[in-house]
Amino acid sequence: ITLTIRPVALMVGLSLAVGSPLAWISSLIYQNYRLAQRNETLTETATDVLTELHTLDAEIEVLKDRAGLPETDSVTEDEVPIPPQGGPATEVPPETLFDLAKEKMPDLAITLNGSVKPALETTLESEAREKAAFPNGKPIAGKAKVSSEFGLRQNPFGGRGYEMHEGIDFKGPVGKPILATADGVVVKAEYASGYGKHVRIDHGYNYETLYAHLSDIEVRIGDRVKRGDVLGALGNTGRSSGPHLHYGVYRNSQAVNPRYYLKLEDEK
Numbered sequence: 001i002t003l004t005i006r007p008v009a010l011m012v013g014l015s016l017a018v019g020s021p022l023a024w025i026s027s028l029i030y031q032n033y034r035l036a037q038r039n040e041t042l043t044e045t046a047t048d049v050l051t052e053l054h055t056l057d058a059e060i061e062v063l064k065d066r067a068g069l070p071e072t073d074s075v076t077e078d079e080v081p082i083p084p085q086g087g088p089a090t091e092v093p094p095e096t097l098f099d100l101a102k103e104k105m106p107d108l109a110i111t112l113n114g115s116v117k118p119a120l121e122t123t124l125e126s127e128a129r130e131k132a133a134f135p136n137g138k139p140i141a142g143k144a145k146v147s148s149e150f151g152l153r154q155n156p157f158g159g160r161g162y163e164m165h166e167g168i169d170f171k172g173p174v175g176k177p178i179l180a181t182a183d184g185v186v187v188k189a190e191y192a193s194g195y196g197k198h199v200r201i202d203h204g205y206n207y208e209t210l211y212a213h214l215s216d217i218e219v220r221i222g223d224r225v226k227r228g229d230v231l232g233a234l235g236n237t238g239r240s241s242g243p244h245l246h247y248g249v250y251r252n253s254q255a256v257n258p259r260y261y262l263k264l265e266d267e268k
Contacts, residue, residue: 063120067119067123129183130204130205132182133204133207134261135203135258136181136261137179137181139180139211139262140170140179140247141177141178141179144171147169147244148244149259150166150259151165151257167247167258168246168247168257170234170244170245172245174215176233177230178199178214178232180225180226180227182203182207182209183224183226184208185201186201186221186231187201188200189217193238194238194239195239196239197214198214198217201225207251213240213244213245216235218230218231219232
C-alpha cells in the first residue's frame with residue numbers, strides 16, 4: 001500500500017482541526033469580556049441607585065423635621081463602636097445590590113407619602129395662614145403722613161399733662177380708604193366716644209389691630225377680611241383733633257408699636 005500525502009489537504013485539515021477550537025475559545029473570551037463589562041455597568045448602576053436612595057432617605061429626615069414629625073430612632077456610628085475589621089474585599093453581585101434597593105424603596109415611599117407629605121402640607125398651610133395673619137400691611141391707601149407716634153405724648157387738645165398713645169396716627173383727607181393690614185375676622189365695627197367709628201380685627205396667633213376715627217365703616221362683626229380689603233374711610237369721629245386714622249396693633253392684648261410691623265414711607 002502506498003501512502004500518498006497531499007500537502008494542501010493536510011494543511012486544510014490541520015487548519016480546521018486547530019482553528020475551530022481557537023475560534024470557540026476566542027468567542028468565549030469575547031463573551032466573558034462583554035459579560036464582565038455588563039456586570040461592571042450593572043454594579044455601577046446598582047451602586048448609584050443605592051446611593052440615591054440613601055440621599056433620599058436623608059432628605060426625608062430633613063422634611064420630617066420641617067414637618068414637625070418626631071425623629072426616627074436610629075443608632076449613630078458614635079453609639080456603636082466599629083470593631084477592627086479587614087481582609088480582602090469581596091465584590092457584591094449587582095443582583096444583590098438591586099435587591100437591596102428594591103427592599104428599601106417601598107419603605108421610603110410609605111414614609112414619604114404616608115406621614116411626611118401630609119404633615120408637611122399641614123405645616124406649610126399653617127405657616128401660610130400665620131404669615132397672612134401677620135399685620136405688616138399698610139392701613140391706609142397711598143402715601144401716609146404720620147402725625148403722632150406710638151408712646152407718651154402731650155395732651156393733643158392743649159391740656160396739661162401727658163397721655164399714653166397706643167398706636168400711630170396717620171393724617172389724611174376725609175374719605176381716604178382704610179385697609180386691613182392682615183387676614184382676620186372683624187370683632188368690632190361700632191361707634192365709641194373715644195375712638196369714634198372704629199373697626200377691630202382679630203387675626204389669630206394673638207394679634208389684633210384697631211382702625212379708629214373713621215367717617216364710614218364698610219364691614220360688619222363676623223366678616224372675614226383679607227390683607228388690603230377696605231374696612232372704611234378716614235374720618236374725624238370720636239375724640240379727634242382733626243381728620244386722621246388711629247392705627248393700633250395688639251399682641252397678647254397688649255398695645256405694641258405698629259412701626260415694628262410696618263414699612264412706612266412717610267410723606268414729606
